[in-house]
Amino acid sequence: MGQNAYWFSIWFTNSKDRTVVWMANRDRPANGRGSRVSLRGDGAMVLSDVDGSIIWETNITSTDARMAELLDTGNLVINGPGGEILWQSFDSPIDTLLPNQLFTKSTKLIARLHGGSCASGYFSFFFDNDNVLRLKYDGPDIPSIYRPIPYLTVFENGRTSYNSNRIAVYDETGHFVSSDRFQFIASDMGSLRIKRRLTMDYDGNLRLYSLNNDTGLWLTSWEALSQLCNVHGVCGRNAICVNTPEPKCSCPPGYEITEPGNWNKGCKPLSNVTLFQSQQVKFVELPHVDYWGFDLNYTESISIDSCMKSCVGDYRCKAFNYKLTGERHCYTKSELFNGYQSPSFEGKIYLKLPATVEASQLAILNGTGPICQSDELETMIGSPSMLVVSFQKAWCASFGGRWMSCVSNRFRRFTYAELKKATNNFKEELGRRGSGTVYKGILTDERVVAVKRLENMYQGEDVFLENMYFGEDVFLENMYQGEDVFWAEVSTIGKINHMNLVRMWGFCSEGKHRLLVYEHIENQSLDKHLFSPKFLEWKDRFEVALGTAKGLAYLHQECLEWIIHCDVKPGNILLDSEFEPMIADFGLAKLSQRG
Incomplete structure (x- = not known):
């Protein structure tokens, strides 16, 4: 203007x-x-x-x-x-x-x-x-x-x-x-x-x-x-969104940006990669990549060879998706929209391109995304009209686990009366943390929860008078430190969701009461198992270490803000019924802007 x-x-x-x-x-x-x-x-x-x-x-x-x-x-x-x-x-x-x-x-x-x-x-x-x-x-x-x-x-x-x-x-x-x-x-x-x-x-x-x-x-x-x-259309037609960890748009092999600087226009095929119906084709394999929607066909229990043949035989098919998880699911795609790459996606996209495309045009992702060296591998599958070009190192991706929406759909504010009733007046103690005591409870919808009641905040007239004896500033400092711990935990866990992080269902902030409501983890904390008579096998210990690393990688790389836990120890790693680790107690966590 x-x-x-x-x-x-x-x-x-x-x-x-x-x-x-x-x-x-x-x-x-x-x-x-x-x-x-x-x-x-x-x-x-x-x-x-x-x-x-x-x-x-x-x-x-x-x-x-x-x-x-x-x-x-x-x-x-x-x-x-x-x-x-x-x-x-x-x-x-x-x-x-x-x-x-x-x-x-x-x-x-x-x-x-x-x-x-x-x-x-x-x-x-x-x-x-x-x-x-x-x-x-x-x-x-x-x-x-x-x-x-x-x-x-x-x-x-x-x-x-x-x-x-x-x-x-x-x-x-x-x-x-x-x-x-x-x-x-x-x-x-x-x-x-x-x-x-x-x-x-x-x-x-x-x-x-x-x-x-x-x-x-x-x-x-x-x-x-x-x-x-996860935003559809953020990178335009044919393009792929890559979290590195900041989102960037890239064109897949065989494509180039339509209008430099404007990803709304997406990517267009290179001049010599236009497909014709009678043409021999090859497929470019992109691991952990998907284009959401626009499925021509969905088939279960099918081999990758059969999936590929169904795409070759359909002139409308521009790519197919095949799951890596053993489910043998095949999706053929009529359009390439909403492309994204994520380590948590256990599948591959196979782009359909003319067999005459030169190898030099398939070596990199040619967009504003990561530019990596690639190991090119061509293999024949099925008939001469079907080839796969596999790029083993064609993507720069952050290591991380599974991510979901920012806030759990069931996250909410509870009343103190609700939590008092759920815990039977705080009868069954599960353990003590530095910032408070944890009690077992059952909500009205029959979910078993762990309710942490924060302490050292407003603990009655005696504590109030004792603090006031040392001065109003000391009292206010103690009070606000308790508030900081409470809101640090709400703001941190309230916006994250990962299989190796304990889930928070809600909180209570009512008068002097500050409580946090978590899912209940059956097998308590890791420190209870390391030196107990029921010795934790080395294989299980390795899985616990790996799961903990995935949870920390998510916090450090895949969140809006870097989240530093500040208190990772066996007592703050909980084990579920399958001994899957879940990191807990974010009361000391620090949030840092990415800039």
């Missing part, structure tokens, strides 16, 4: 970049020399361009309109007699939702096209026709929903479609709730002084931001996806 392009907007005055939260004319800028906003006598607010043409106007007219006012909530309103709101900007959000701004079936958050643009982009957050909140890519090629997880049912995703109210909101503390049972909390939840915004970002991720008043900078306090490669 030229220097003369203007938008009628609302922004945060205390943010360093004056972050915009609402625009009247995002897709049609006004001429800054002569455009004007006016409140007409018929009650309509109108944005006029320099030539007098109307660029934007409110959708109401009322001769009762008295004034337009910008409230401290960030809501621009037109008031009638007695303060009645005739129109408000809160009813027409752009890409951002503010605290206590209702999100309904008639509203939608639409991301910007890219970082330097105000125009509407391809990603949106909205209530679908089945009453479920969803994230969707709606680009120039094809639409695709990517959250909640599209291959699971509504109920498997922890949502419900039975409430037709279609309404959601979050409060000043950072607690978001929705009629479809989707909810989350800010990692810094609790303070009413923090300014927050929920924004559908141009990269396809939905994020909650908290404003640091000292620096004017925004910090991410929650996000919908911890792995950006």
